[in-house]
Amino acid sequence: MIDAQWIAARRAEFPFFTDSGQPPPAYLDNAATTLRPRVVATALARACTDLTGNVHRATHHWSEETTMAYEAARAAVARWLGAAEPAEVLFTRNATESLNWVATGWGQARGQPGARVLVTAQEHHSNLLPWRAALQRCGGACLVAGVQPDGRVDPDQWHAALAQQPQVVAFPLVSNVTGIVNPVAEWARAARAAGALVVLDAAQGLIHHPPLALAASDFDFVVGSGHKLFGPPGIGFLWARRAHLNWLPPPLLGGEMVATVTATTAQWSEPPWRFEAGTPNIIGALGFAAALDYLRGLDRDQRTNHLRALTQYAQTALAAEPGVRLVGARPESAGILAFTVEGIHPHDVAQFADAENVAIRAGRLCAQPYIEALGHESLCRASFQVYNDESDIQRLLVGIRRARAFFLAEHKP
Amino acid sequence: MTRNPTDLYHSLIRDQACAPRNFGPAPPDWRVFHAENPACGDAFNLALDLDGGRIRAARFNGRGCAVSTAAFSVATELLTGEMLEDWQTRTEAIQRWLAGLTPFHPQWPDALRAFEAVRQFPSRVHCAALPWQALLKPQPGHTEAPS
Numbered sequence: 292m293i294d295a296q297w298i299a300a301r302r303a304e305f306p307f308f309t310d311s312g313q314p315p316p317a318y319l320d321n322a323a324t325t326l327r328p329r330v331v332a333t334a335l336a337r338a339c340t341d342l343t344g345n346v347h348r349a350t351h352h353w354s355e356e357t358t359m360a361y362e363a364a365r366a367a368v369a370r371w372l373g374a375a376e377p378a379e380v381l382f383t384r385n386a387t388e389s390l391n392w393v394a395t396g397w398g399q400a401r402g403q404p405g406a407r408v409l410v411t412a413q414e415h416h417s418n419l420l421p422w423r424a425a426l427q428r429c430g431g432a433c434l435v436a437g438v439q440p441d442g443r444v445d446p447d448q449w450h451a452a453l454a455q456q457p458q459v460v461a462f463p464l465v466s467n468v469t470g471i472v473n474p475v476a477e478w479a480r481a482a483r484a485a486g487a488l489v490v491l492d493a494a495q496g497l498i499h500h501p502p503l504a505l506a507a508s509d510f511d512f513v514v515g516s517g518h519k520l521f522g523p524p525g526i527g528f529l530w531a532r533r534a535h536l537n538w539l540p541p542p543l544l545g546g547e548m549v550a551t552v553t554a555t556t557a558q559w560s561e562p563p564w565r566f567e568a569g570t571p572n573i574i575g576a577l578g579f580a581a582a583l584d585y586l587r588g589l590d591r592d593q594r595t596n597h598l599r600a601l602t603q604y605a606q607t608a609l610a611a612e613p614g615v616r617l618v619g620a621r622p623e624s625a626g627i628l629a630f631t632v633e634g635i636h637p638h639d640v641a642q643f644a645d646a647e648n649v650a651i652r653a654g655r656l657c658a659q660p661y662i663e664a665l666g667h668e669s670l671c672r673a674s675f676q677v678y679n680d681e682s683d684i685q686r687l688l689v690g691i692r693r694a695r696a697f698f699l700a701e702h703k704p
Numbered sequence: 705m706t707r708n709p710t711d712l713y714h715s716l717i718r719d720q721a722c723a724p725r726n727f728g729p730a731p732p733d734w735r736v737f738h739a740e741n742p743a744c745g746d747a748f749n750l751a752l753d754l755d756g757g758r759i760r761a762a763r764f765n766g767r768g769c770a771v772s773t774a775a776f777s778v779a780t781e782l783l784t785g786e787m788l789e790d791w792q793t794r795t796e797a798i799q800r801w802l803a804g805l806t807p808f809h810p811q812w813p814d815a816l817r818a819f820e821a822v823r824q825f826p827s828r829v830h831c832a833a834l835p836w837q838a839l840l841k842p843q844p845g846h847t848e849a850p851s
Binding site for chain 1: 747771
């Protein structure tokens with residue numbers, strides 16, 4: 292059920308809506324980045340004004356306060372993820388950087404000729420290219436489980452690839468193109484039983500997913516981005532089991548990540564600090580923690596029901612629209628809807644949507660192999676959040692109709 | 705900020721996008737140039753029939769949005785009969801103009817002015833610039849539509 296009062300209350304929490312005119316803009320590009328609530332903006336401003344001094348360095352009290360706030364943010368992320376301890380959470384710039392750290396570090400420490408990594412044809416480029424590069428450097432091979440025509444990963448292909456005993460199995464929680472939710476717990480169990488390291492790209496869908504409870508899970512590494520969780524850009528996380536942080540090489544060397552440095556040798560600090568060379572994104576970490584607080588304050592069932600109802604409404608409305616074809620749409624889709632408009636390039640559809648003050652994404656969506664496997668060169672994508680309602684979908688339809696009227700009216704074949 | 709897309713899709717752009725000129729495969733002995741836009745999936749080949757440095761005819765093939773399709777269509781018309789080198793030396797200046805960095809050069813053909821509105825739509829500049837980027841990317845291969 293779509294609760295208008297609940298959505299109005301959400302919109303009131305986001306400056307994007309309260310500072311705009313009427314009708315409010317229809318922001319349907321949430322899979323790219325979510326909007327930031329006022330509480331996050333406030334937390335960011337306070338971090339800028341109230342915190343002085345660097346982390347983990349000085350003995351003056353300002354530095355100590357900053358350090359405590361930064362480590363409290365790490366603990367908040369760890370709690371939210373269900374990690375065994377805060378030290379398992381490394382702050383990164385984003386999920387892309389996290390995946391690069393894992394793939395590159397694994398390649399350096401454990402990659403060897405003949406090594407295999409299993410990914411899916413559904414991957415965002417960020418969970419594909421770093422593995423390819425690491426395998427190329429060590430002389431290994433990338434196994435790719437293909438997708439079915441409906442967009443889901445082909446289970447037969449996936450299990451057949453797993454039987455080839457890859458050292459690493461990496462997959463996305465949710466497709467950033469179709470919103471398909473993958474059976475990640477089942478895959479993780481099977482991959483771990485096969486002796487592989489399990490890497491979860493949770494950049495997409497984490498905001499809608501039930502708590503991951505990572506300590507008790509079968510995952511080894513999980514990555515995510517703050518800006519897809521109502522947080523600011525430039526801050527993300529890499530969660531890793533403590534044991535892995537002992538062999539994963541630090542991605543950057545320099546200040547703050549070392550315990551001792553002699554004329555010829557160096558000894559790294561303990562995790563997580565050995566992975567955070569230089570001054571970290573302190574402000575971003577505090578904003579991220581505030582975003583998770585905000586998220587925790589929203590009733591999960593209400594959020595889930597809202598998203599499911601709105602996604603189904605959008606699927607029905609767009610499927611009934613002349614010229615529109617849905618791509619990989621499923622009832623359980625995580626608030627993402629891919630589609631095409633016959634005879635009009637997705638960029639031109641998005642341009643007409645923009646004129647209606649509707650934000651959608653168009654193009655290859657950083658997942659070119661997946662889009663091509665689905666038989667397309669580029670797609671339109673609408674993605675939903677707590678502040679979206681039916682009127683946003685209706686305005687998207689207006690944009691689509693105007694695009695069709697403009698491009699097709701005088702040029703019918 | 706709400707912009708009217710009909711400003712972007714100048715009548716000439718719409719016309720050339722919906723009914724592109726010189727579109728389709730070219731003979732195999734023509735010189736092929738290629739450009740693509742990785743973000744949106746536009747990919748085009750531009751094929752030129754060269755007589756020394758002079759362009760006897762031009763064709764293009766591929767898939768893209770209305771702006772990039774029209775840009776290639778217009779480019780094939782502008783290039784026909786021209787010296788390739790003359791246009792290759794203009795490509796950077798045209799891209800700077802499309803990006804809003806410099807004014808329109810008085811010696812350029814008026815047909816290019818159809819893309820003036822692109823300057824107000826930063827995310828579409830690369831679409832209009834694509835044929836001019838292609839001119840600097842000769843390919844050793846064929847003239848079939850790019851995959």
